[in-house]
Amino acid sequence: MVSAWLPALAALTATVAALLVLWPLRRSDRRAPFIAMVLAVGVAGACLYLLVGQPQAPSAAVAAAPTDLGQGVQALEQALQRDPQRADGWALLGRARTELGQHQPAADAFARAVALAPDDPGVLVEAAQARAQADAGKQFDDTALQWLRHARQLAPDAERASWLLGIALRQRGQDAEAAGIWEALLPRLDPGAASALREQIAIARGKAGLPAATAAAAAVAGTALGVQVRLDPAFAARASLPADASVFVIARVPGGPPMPVAVEKHPLGALPLQLSLDDADSPMPTQPLSAHAEVEVFARLSVSGNASRQDGDLDSAPVRVRLPHAGTVQLVLGAPDRP
Structure with missing residues (x-):
């Protein structure tokens, strides 16, 4: 044999x-x-x-x-x-x-x-x-x-x-x-x-004769989070960024584990970017975005294409919001720190 x-x-x-x-x-x-x-x-x-x-x-x-x-x-x-x-x-x-x-x-x-x-x-x-x-x-x-x-x-x-x-x-x-x-x-x-x-x-x-939005879907829509991401103009003018870099838009629990409750990946060339984070962007079905009352949102410019932070990556200033959030979260990559 x-x-x-x-x-x-x-x-x-x-x-x-x-x-x-x-x-x-x-x-x-x-x-x-x-x-x-x-x-x-x-x-x-x-x-x-x-x-x-x-x-x-x-x-x-x-x-x-x-x-x-x-x-x-x-x-x-x-x-x-x-x-x-x-x-x-x-x-x-x-x-x-x-x-x-x-x-x-x-x-x-x-x-x-x-x-x-x-x-x-x-x-x-x-x-x-x-x-x-x-x-x-x-x-x-x-x-x-x-x-x-x-x-x-x-x-x-x-x-x-x-x-x-x-x-x-x-x-x-x-x-x-x-x-x-x-x-x-x-x-x-x-x-x-x-x-x-x-x-x-x-x-x-x-x-199946089901409505376009069930009660659960309506709850998800209510917690969908509008986000706009852009590069700081002064930073973009002086920085030399690889064309194949990626931008991750991440929502996570403030003070909690680093695992995101919602994340999207986009090419650097897509900036400025307008998007909506919702439960479809949750990497863990047991921890969807709609399950949280408050999240911290930020953008990460990743040279490696990895969502986990690596040397040389750049994060925007995080913005904490309560859900549902009616407005659009503004995230700026490369903005100077404010005192």
Whole structure:
């Protein structure tokens, strides 16, 4: 029996090498050949180990090493015939079949992976998606829905599981439940993705006959905090700021832990910036902005792109406000300290 982790290590090593060698294809936007070639090398690495990684393997197997994705799939299938209890092998086969556009064989391979690893949330999500892709109407059936629910139970913060579960529920006309799942996902998304998801939530709520703003949503809207961020003109004139610097707008509990209760990230070039902080910007669903009566708001100019303060970062003077706050909080980066 081949050790379970050695083939995976071989595939990982081959894939990393492929990423380094083939990266120019990705940078020139030739994504399809880039993905296919990287996956082919990864499959080949795993298969080559499974074929010749044992001391008794004949040297002829080296000559038969796969040279493209199709041959890699065949080699992997042969290896799985000898060692069929490999969930990672079946999942790898499912990904390869998906890349080749062979949706039903991919779904079958992922089903074998789920049978061997029923509590792996990543495999469950991939299997559910493959099952829907294999369906003529691209529908998530009962089995796929069950896999997605189980994956979300195992990993409540898994964004892909929540997103696909919402789609599956909407396909069944369960729009209210879909909207609820997507609303719980919002705080974990960046502003752009959150904005797109809000549109889908609005559609789902409308289909479910729910009002545009429930009592809870009205409470959130009442605590939404308008913020304006700009650079001090004198500071901007003399400072040499990297074009790829980021600006974080942060609300946190005064005198409390440094973890923000709401945060947004924007490029430096977006300044001057007008925005609204709300519960969708809360990194912790259990501590949304609307749960606090008072917050401290400030902006951070980050050269590293990290929200945590680093050497060379610049913070604006913090402004303490009580919620709800009707006005706009003015934050100025680089303003001189006032006595």
